[in-house]
Amino acid sequence: MSEVSVAPGVGEAAPIALPVSTPANTSPLSSREAADALIKRRLDAAKSPVKPAEDSASEGAAAEPDQESASPEADAAPPAEEAPGEDVGEPEPEAEKLPPIEAPRSWTKDEQERFKTYPRELQAYLSEREQERDRDLRRRQNEAADARKAVDAEREQAVNARQQYETALPALLATLQQTQAGEFSDIKSMEDVNRLSKDDPFRYLQWRAKQDEIAAVNAEIGKVQERQKTEHLERWSQFAKRQDELFVEKNPELKEKETAQKYEKLAVGVLVNLGFTEQELNPLWTGQTSLSLRDHRVQSLILNAVKSAEAKKTVEKAVAKTLPPVQRPGTAQPRGAAQVEQIQKLSRNLTESGSLRDAVALRRARLAANARGAPKG
Numbered sequence: 116m117s118e119v120s121v122a123p124g125v126g127e128a129a130p131i132a133l134p135v136s137t138p139a140n141t142s143p144l145s146s147r148e149a150a151d152a153l154i155k156r157r158l159d160a161a162k163s164p165v166k167p168a169e170d171s172a173s174e175g176a177a178a179e180p181d182q183e184s185a186s187p188e189a190d191a192a193p194p195a196e197e198a199p200g201e202d203v204g205e206p207e208p209e210a211e212k213l214p215p216i217e218a219p220r221s222w223t224k225d226e227q228e229r230f231k232t233y234p235r236e237l238q239a240y241l242s243e244r245e246q247e248r249d250r251d252l253r254r255r256q257n258e259a260a261d262a263r264k265a266v267d268a269e270r271e272q273a274v275n276a277r278q279q280y281e282t283a284l285p286a287l288l289a290t291l292q293q294t295q296a297g298e299f300s301d302i303k304s305m306e307d308v309n310r311l312s313k314d315d316p317f318r319y320l321q322w323r324a325k326q327d328e329i330a331a332v333n334a335e336i337g338k339v340q341e342r343q344k345t346e347h348l349e350r351w352s353q354f355a356k357r358q359d360e361l362f363v364e365k366n367p368e369l370k371e372k373e374t375a376q377k378y379e380k381l382a383v384g385v386l387v388n389l390g391f392t393e394q395e396l397n398p399l400w401t402g403q404t405s406l407s408l409r410d411h412r413v414q415s416l417i418l419n420a421v422k423s424a425e426a427k428k429t430v431e432k433a434v435a436k437t438l439p440p441v442q443r444p445g446t447a448q449p450r451g452a453a454q455v456e457q458i459q460k461l462s463r464n465l466t467e468s469g470s471l472r473d474a475v476a477l478r479r480a481r482l483a484a485n486a487r488g489a490p491k492g
Contacts (some may be wrong), residue, residue, distance in 0.1 A: 187214035221246035281339045288332045295325045351402035389415050419471050430462045453483040 216238040218230035222245075230238060248483050302308060312319040361370070369375045386396060389412045398404040406413060458480050465473040 116458060216242050218242075221245065221249070284332060284336050284339065288329065288336065291325065291329045291332060295322070295329065348402075355402065382449070386412075386416075423471050423474060425471050426465060426471075426477070430465050430477065454480065458484060 137210040213232075213235070216235065218227035218238075219242065222230065228239070291421060302311060302322060307323070308319070311322065369378065383393075383396065387393070391399075391412055395404075399406055408414070408417075456478065461480055462475070464470075465477055
């Protein structure tokens with residue numbers, strides 16, 4: 116640490132000695148480090164006491180040899196002056212570290228990792244833009260949802276109004292017919308109409324207006340029936356398509372055309388045996404007519420399916436039992452081996468077909484084998 120002093124002139128106050136710190140290294144300082152150094156120097160200068168004039172004069176005389184021995188650079192260096200308007204105080208603490216900005220959640224993982232490498236200003240800009248976009252998207256979605264609800268409400272109101280209108284048409288037609296029958300009970304044939312047109316044209320016009328009104332209501336009822344029929348066919352087409360898809364999913368072997376045609380013919384035969392006619396089957400299959408589960412033929416079909424399922428369970432239990440040992444060729448078969456083989460064959464047939472006929476045949480074969488004392492299959 117060295118001191119820099121200036122000799123006092125005539126009529127001048129004694130100078131203040133300012134400590135000058137020699138830097139440890141000669142590397143360039145940052146703006147922050149330079150500011151800290153300047154503040155420290157000013158603090159040290161403010162703390163040093165001011166000496167009297169007589170002491171400063173003697174000290175100035177004694178300091179002359181030192182000044183002569185000092186380097187020209189030190190003589191030329193002016194004393195540090197305090198900048199006007201600046202307050203000397205402690206250095207400000209470093210600003211608190213700001214929290215990181217999260218990447219937009221809608222971005223992919225790679226994009227979020229890349230977001231971390233961006234400058235903070237760019238991160239803040241992108242984050243704000245994404246938030247604005249999300250807010251705009253939510254606003255549009257809410258508007259679309261509100262519009263859809265409004266449309267659905269209007270559609271529901273229109274459907275209800277149409278249903279009320281269509282329901283009221285038959286009643287309106289009946290009222291018009293009753294009114295005409297009461298007012299024009301004497302008009303029963305075209306001769307009466309012709310006579311009415313000649314004898315009483317004004318009453319004829321009234322009768323004609325009633326007839327036109329009845330015809331208009333009848334035409335409207337016809338349109339309603341036609342529209343309802345079209346809607347029914349559309350709904351039936353969608354229903355039939357979906358049911359066929361589900362049926363094939365549960366029975367994948369029917370994906371082959373030949374197999375499907377085979378079982379279709381067998382199914383028609385089963386239905387005809389239950390009492391259905393071929394004239395009934397086509398309208399039922401195409402949805403033109405309906406059939407209740409209470410129909411005796413449907414109940415019989417369900418009962419046969421139940422019996423077939425029970426027989427199939429019985430066969431599965433029988434197959435699970437231990438079969439007799441296999442005989443070598445040329446070895447005499449045990450007693451009842453033929454019946455056992457026949458029962459096994461019938462069991463396989465029933466497992467593959469699930470037919471009630473095969474179940475009955477299997478039951479008869481087992482009864483016969485029990486009667487003969489042969490081993491059960």
